[in-house]
Amino acid sequence: MKHLLLILFLSLIVSKLQAQDNYEIQVYGSETVDSGRTMLELHSNYTINGSKTVFDGQLPTNHVEHETIEITHGWNPWFETGFYFFNSIGSDGRTSYVGSHIRPRVAAPLSWNWPVGVSLSTEFGYQKSAFSANTCTLEIRPIVDKKVNKVYIAINPTLDQSFAGPDSHRGMIFSPNVKGSYDVTKVVALGLEYYGSTGPFFHYDPFQQQQQQLFVATDLNTDPNWEFNGGIGYGFTSSTDRCILKIIIGRRF
Template identity: 75%
Template sequence: MRKFILFTFALIAITIQVKAQDNYEIQVYGSETVEQGHTMVELHSNYTLDGSKTVIDGELPTNHVFHETIEITHGWTPWFETGFYFFNSIGSDGRTAYVGSHIRPRVAAPESWKWPVGVSISTEFGFQKSAFSANTATLEIRPIIDKKMGKWYLSFNPTLDQSFAGPDANRGLIFSPNFKQSYDITKVVALGFEYYGSTGPFFNYDPIQQQQHQIFIATDLNFDPNWEFNAGFGLGLTNSTDRSIIKMIIGRRF
């Protein structure tokens, strides 16, 4: 079994090389997968308070736009899950549009390995309409490393993105690191910050103002093991990043 799991990790890392997250799923992943035989249904909602106001590379402006993503994830084994995404956008004129869909298999290091940190690898492939993402076919490799230390929680996602159609198709792997740190204020409430970045091609980074860097002040509510809740307010730190966004994630395990 252990050799099979290691082979699965290696196969995913070799065969899959995307900017999947953008402003549709603003989340730093934890390493745990959904329990075997269970299904998690999540709604990712965010609103861009101050974003782009002109068409860029054929993409519609993001200013005063809602993004609504439905995510359905099923756990097949104690260490393997598959997620499905349906991206939607509600424009400033109230018009709703279907944006695209992704599929995301993920494998995790089993607890029986007794590693000092949680580790998993998520891969996400899909398509989106060019009016909402100039890169219309993308793939993401997201290693996930996290650790719970008393009341502190840390998670690092050193993500690599690859576009197959669009302006970034020939740029190679794009480095998009994400990081989360939180502290349990009470048994229910955790407060912390989340960082989301996109620095350009690996080892050939873009000028700083062309990179994307966002910091979110965020809270997690742990009022029931079958429910998930995360909300936050984010600020963009460069010219290429939406200036301010509010987000909320609510999920339910079945």
């Protein structure tokens, strides 16, 4: 009980940045990659309806495709490191390598027998200013999840900190992500994924300046070595891309 209260307390402290910039649209589960194994993932996201003009030096997102390569290696049962390579494909100079991040993550070992899965991810890296106004960022992502029979819930009360760009003096931005899914069959799970970015903690931006997205998503569990997640998402504010299609395909080696 003391361990659970500690995690909840830390989550509230951390729950004080922007969403995932449409390169890795994913609500994280607490499980890390097994020791000695490597996960290779491809995140493919296509903006069906996004921004159409250059704003503050950032290229528009409408009809652009984002391809992110993620390589994650498990070092032991509770520690992994992930590497991201962000890429953009689009017309009018929008095809480019965008940037890279590194993401170490620690998890509460299963031997602790906590009632929920818990891990903590930190992600740091660089991206070109034409694709992200904040070019150097840190993400702190606590992860809590739980599976009860056919129902799965994951909560990521994420914090983002910019070190270079317009948000560098705003402090940490609260970007909560939440997922809920239901196992329709042993192979197919259907659910909803929420992605938000509300502004600095306790000093939230006006609603239309926030990022608010909801995805209808599907997970396929055909093989323990493979991962598939796909969905379509809708933005509910003027600061959010209106419609995005996403697919994640992963393979463990």
